[in-house]
Amino acid sequence: MTKRTPSIHLQKLEALHFRVIEKHPNCSLIEKDYRIKRSGFKGEQQLDYYLSFVPAKICEILPDIRLQANANLEHYFQMDTILKTTKYNVIFETKNHTGEVTYNTLTNQLTRINELGELEVFQDPIQQVKRQELQYKKLLQSMNPQTQQVPLIPLIVFTNPNCHIKIVPEGSRLPKNMIKAESVPSKLYELEKMYKQELIETKVLRQLTKKVLKSNTPYNPDILEKYHVKEQDLITGVFCLKCINVKMRWVKNSCWRCENCGFKNKNAFLKAVNEMILLYGNEITNKQFSNFLEIPSRVTSYRHITNLACSTIGFSKSRKYLLSLQNQYPILAQQ
Ligand SMILES: [Zn+2]
Numbered sequence: 001m002t003k004r005t006p007s008i009h010l011q012k013l014e015a016l017h018f019r020v021i022e023k024h025p026n027c028s029l030i031e032k033d034y035r036i037k038r039s040g041f042k043g044e045q046q047l048d049y050y051l052s053f054v055p056a057k058i059c060e061i062l063p064d065i066r067l068q069a070n071a072n073l074e075h076y077f078q079m080d081t082i083l084k085t086t087k088y089n090v091i092f093e094t095k096n097h098t099g100e101v102t103y104n105t106l107t108n109q110l111t112r113i114n115e116l117g118e119l120e121v122f123q124d125p126i127q128q129v130k131r132q133e134l135q136y137k138k139l140l141q142s143m144n145p146q147t148q149q150v151p152l153i154p155l156i157v158f159t160n161p162n163c164h165i166k167i168v169p170e171g172s173r174l175p176k177n178m179i180k181a182e183s184v185p186s187k188l189y190e191l192e193k194m195y196k197q198e199l200i201e202t203k204v205l206r207q208l209t210k211k212v213l214k215s216n217t218p219y220n221p222d223i224l225e226k227y228h229v230k231e232q233d234l235i236t237g238v239f240c241l242k243c244i245n246v247k248m249r250w251v252k253n254s255c256w257r258c259e260n261c262g263f264k265n266k267n268a269f270l271k272a273v274n275e276m277i278l279l280y281g282n283e284i285t286n287k288q289f290s291n292f293l294e295i296p297s298r299v300t301s302y303r304h305i306t307n308l309a310c311s312t313i314g315f316s317k318s319r320k321y322l323l324s325l326q327n328q329y330p331i332l333a334q335q
Contacts, residue, residue, distance in 0.1 A: 004048055004063040008278075010037045012223040015275040019234045026227045043096025043159035044080050046181050053185035055192045056085040058202050060209045065216050069135045076217060077135045083188075086205050088195040089152045090188075091136060093129045095122075100164045105172040126175060129154035143211050150199045153191065157181050224279055234279065237294045238269045250295055269293055270326040273308065283313060283320040 006014075017034040020027055044063065051061055066078045081092040095101075101112045108124040133154045140147040158165060159181045167174050179187055200208075224230070237247040240258035248256040248268055256268035276284065276292045290301035309321035 004041075004044060006041055007037075007064055007218055009219045009221065010034075010041055012221070012278045013037055015278040016223050016227065016229065019275055019279065020227075020229055021233050021235060024229060024233050026229065030227055039096045040080075040094070043094040046096070046159040047081060047092060047094050047157055047184065050181050050184035051081070051083070053188070054083065055185075055189050056083075056087070058205065059083060059085040060205065062209065062212060064218065065212060066218055067136070067139055067212070067215050068217060069139075076219070077132055078219070079132050079136065082136075082212070084205060084209060086198045086200050086202055087150070088191055089140075089150055090191070091129060091132050091152065091154045093125060093132065093154070093156050094159050095125060095156060095163075096160045097158065098160050098162045100166055101158070102166045102168055103175075103178070104168050105175070106169060125156045126177070129156055129177070139215075140208065144200075144204060144208055146200050146204060147208065151195060153177070155179060155184075155187065157184060222281075231280075231288075234292075236292050238272045241265065241268055241271070247294070250300060252300070269304070273323065274325050277323055277325055282323050284323055285318070285320055287317075289321070 013030065013034040017030050020030055024030075048063070054061070060083075062082045062084070064078075064080065065082055066076050069075045069077050079091050080094045083090040083092070095110075097112055099112060099114070101110060103110050108126060110122040110125055112120045112122070114120050133152055137147075137152055140150075140152075154177055156175075156178045157180070158178070161181075163180070165174065165178070165180070238250075238256055240246045240248050240261065240263055242263050243258055243260045246258055246260040248258045248263075248265075250269075251257050251264075255264045255266040257264045272293055276289070280288060280292075284305070286298065286302055286305055289295070289305045290298060293301070293304070295301040295304065305321050305323075308323055308326075310324060311322045313320045313322065
């Protein structure tokens, strides 16, 4: 399985959540969206653990796939995880809710009472996953008509161990495509028993996976524009990797040093560089760079940015440096 990494959208939300000033009118909305997105990612990671028990010998597991539903329309659909085998396919839609969630089999409504005692209403996960199924089926058939015969099974997986699913009205049963994460391995064994016949060749399966990955278009918004945040609404500076909320200063010709704990590190600014790229894009001027990292000397800033840049665009003051995300400091704390 391709290792799941935080989506670019989640990374951008995390950078914005860390950097936006508290008094910004959209601060609480950013916080809310970030928590939802991050919880979703944790749920998907939980599913990945159970998918390691997959019984099929030949299979491909694709995380976070977002595809265009119609070539002429800017309409996309997102699937948390797809499992592809030569005998059947599965679409997983993960839900990482905690506490008691209620599913009403008559109204098809999923609700939850949150920690504040408020009623939260979610879109019907069954309809959601069925829409994905139809759109994905159509797309697969356009890629290769042979896929028409391969069954596509949509599954809704509740990934949080602290989630209790209550089904109403009393006496109704949990819909069979709604399961808890720990039941994923047994569900897959069940499918393996049910669909024994190879319907496409392994070669075709691999080709299809390549095509799907090629068509994958991750959601990548301009996050400042989306939340109406301006450059002056952002907290600048390089923060200590140990104290988190304390700034570090560049010690001339040496390293970054924390003003509080004295922690020194030459590369401590790379986390801030990543956040700057996620917020501003990867074309950065030396002025933006020195302002964001609070480097008072233009020469020092120039030295740092030229060390990192892979190429430049334009000349003199309007010159932009092309930067890429630094792997040494993955932005999302994975704990
Ligand atoms: Zn410190």
